[in-house]
Amino acid sequence: MHAGPVDELLSEAMAPVLRDLRSADVAPPRIEDRDWAGDPDSASVLMWGADGSGVGVYASRSASAPDRVAMVAEQVQDWAIEQLWGRATTNWPACPRHPETHPLRVSVRDGVAVWTCPAGGVAITPVGSV
Numbered sequence: 001m002h003a004g005p006v007d008e009l010l011s012e013a014m015a016p017v018l019r020d021l022r023s024a025d026v027a028p029p030r031i032e033d034r035d036w037a038g039d040p041d042s043a044s045v046l047m048w049g050a051d052g053s054g055v056g057v058y059a060s061r062s063a064s065a066p067d068r069v070a071m072v073a074e075q076v077q078d079w080a081i082e083q084l085w086g087r088a089t090t091n092w093p094a095c096p097r098h099p100e101t102h103p104l105r106v107s108v109r110d111g112v113a114v115w116t117c118p119a120g121g122v123a124i125t126p127v128g129s130v
């Protein structure tokens with residue numbers, strides 16, 4: 001399989017959340033440029049953890065840029081929580097208001113993908129600045 005550069009659109013959508021991921025207690029994922037989705041509207045890659053487990057990540061080409069960031073952030077968050085499972089607290093990224101209770105949840109506010117507190121939906125910080 002051709003191992004070219006990761007799709008630019010997807011790479012742009014993933015950059016902020018991969019930056020946030022540095023705050024999580026997980027080994028950085030290896031991104032494999034494999035278009036598993038096979039859908040012209042989707043850009044997709046595989047993300048591999050240090051334990052050898054891989055998950056697919058995709059973004060819709062027809063979505064807006066902030067929606068793509070939010071879409072990817074959710075998938076990377078699921079991956080991170082899976083990686084943390086059983087060896088560390090899994091609430092990544094932790095809610096600064098309720099660090100023991102829940103992780104933040106991504107949403108799009110005013111055209112920006114932001115991490116929000118799921119209790120009340122208060123925006124905490126843009127994706128990419130955790």
Ligand SMILES: [Zn+2]
Pocket residue numbers: 095096097098102117118119
């Ligand atoms: Zn909260």
